[in-house]
Amino acid sequence: MKEVVLDTETTGLSVENGHRIVEIGCIELDNQIITDKRFHCYLNPQRKVSDEAKKVHGYSDEFLADKKKFSEIVENFLKFIEDKILIIHNAQFDLSHLNNELKILGKKPIDKKNVIDTLELAREKFPGSQISLDALCKRFRIDNSRRTYHTALIDCELLSKVYINLIDQKEPRLAFLENIGIDNLKKSNSDYCKRIIKPSNEELKNHEIYLKKSQKKHYF
Known part of the structure; x- marks a missing residue:
């Protein structure tokens, strides 16, 4: 409008x-x-x-x-x-x-x-x-x-x-849906949710070290 x-x-x-x-x-x-x-x-x-x-x-x-x-x-x-x-x-x-x-x-x-x-x-x-x-x-x-x-x-x-x-429209209306289409937006969101990012071996090792340190702090 x-x-x-x-x-x-x-x-x-x-x-x-x-x-x-x-x-x-x-x-x-x-x-x-x-x-x-x-x-x-x-x-x-x-x-x-x-x-x-x-x-x-x-x-x-x-x-x-x-x-x-x-x-x-x-x-x-x-x-x-x-x-x-x-x-x-x-x-x-x-x-x-x-x-x-x-x-x-x-x-x-x-x-x-x-x-x-x-x-x-x-x-x-x-x-x-x-x-x-x-x-x-x-x-x-x-x-x-x-x-x-x-x-x-x-x-x-x-x-x-x-x-x-x-008019209680604190933020301007978003008109981008008209440009990309609702179906495309749903598809992009769906694809994004399906992405699984696995940690590397180094990240797993660092995480294990962190947990051991945290347990020591907890007990002492």
């Missing part, structure tokens, strides 16, 4: 106030195992970054000025997430911004049915507890020391580990 852990950073909290996306990060999972496929970009939001948002992610207007616009990356982004389940922490926030960007371009919105919200999973699993990404990292003993700012790819890496813990 292919999934995509996704995170965005924005110029501010609300699309109603005209805020836009400044960064998108995506990491692909295959049976909960991180693959080498990633999608990442910084974006020119065509508006100023709010002071509050800058404190969160650290991206200045000057840094974003020469970056691509959402319209320039949208096709590659949609292709990357196509037919995959999206894993998002606090999906309502990210989806509102992503669907706003898609709406501006006349594109179809991302369907909520294709999204797993880890915030909701955490709320159900740990009612009344803190369920921010940092709090969940602490609960599951995941090292988040690199998270000095909220940056999309680092947050995706952390969220992928949190997600695996939230």
